Amino acid sequence: MRDYVVLRVVGKIMMAFMLLFAVYVHFHSKYGPGGGFQAGMILAAAIIFYAMIYGLPAARAVVPEWLVETMVAAGAMLYLLVGVAGILLGGNYLDYFVLHADPVAGQLRGIFWIELGVLITVAGVLLKVFYLFAGRPVTDEDGR
């Protein structure tokens, strides 16, 4: 789609809003609808949108494969580590109120970090699946 000037320019403007909206959905999930899963979906959708307009190599240059693969595992790891942090600070597994002197602030902190873990894993898995599908060699007419 290199020749479509309108698409390329509008796409470039839209990208900033999509990424900002993903971050907003994550940070604002305490007060409005949303959360890590939704934010991860929107983040991945923004990158896929970019890949559709500028081509897969451009998207790979922005978000390389190794980063995506690391994200898949890192998100789940972050979630598990928040649970371990609860144990280390004297609570049970996934106890949040020990994460901060004030139990309510500890809850907020725990929820923020595990939702971030969800975001990273969801975005990573989606992008990886997209890369794998889009990067496969084209087969002939018979589909073989």
Next chain:
Amino acid sequence: MMAVAMVSIALQRNLFASVVLFSVYSFLMATVLVALDAVDVGMTEAAVGAVSTVLLVGTLYLVRKEEMKPLHKPVLPLVVALVTVGVLAYGTLGLPAFSDPDAPIHQHVAPRYLEDGPRETGVANIVIAVLASYRSYDTLGEVIVIFTAGVGVIALLRRRGTKEKER
């Protein structure tokens, strides 16, 4: 409108039209979910619908455009589907009325979450409070499921890629 979209998907032989109709169905579903005040789920449905449409179009790029003619008449599956619909419709008769405040699901732990949630977690969005705090283990399992599914897809598709390179 959703029923129309579904029936046309079943009758459609052109795969590209099916993909477009699936995407229409997904966005109608997202609208229904927002109308039911489940904005979180509606948001997810809209995003998943958009991404899965891209994936399906990507798959279409790799396969033929027309579905093959079925080898035999699908009478038995039709009977099974109709019986299932009948059983499910019968099952809904036993459910409490829509948005009935006395339904068991609204009497169990939901009132406690609604009353104590904002005070205990400091989060105004009860959905997040329940998902991430009270039901944290369930969400952990969910993340592990997504992780496992992603690793499975990577393993399946990548192995094929290396084999093609070896040839």
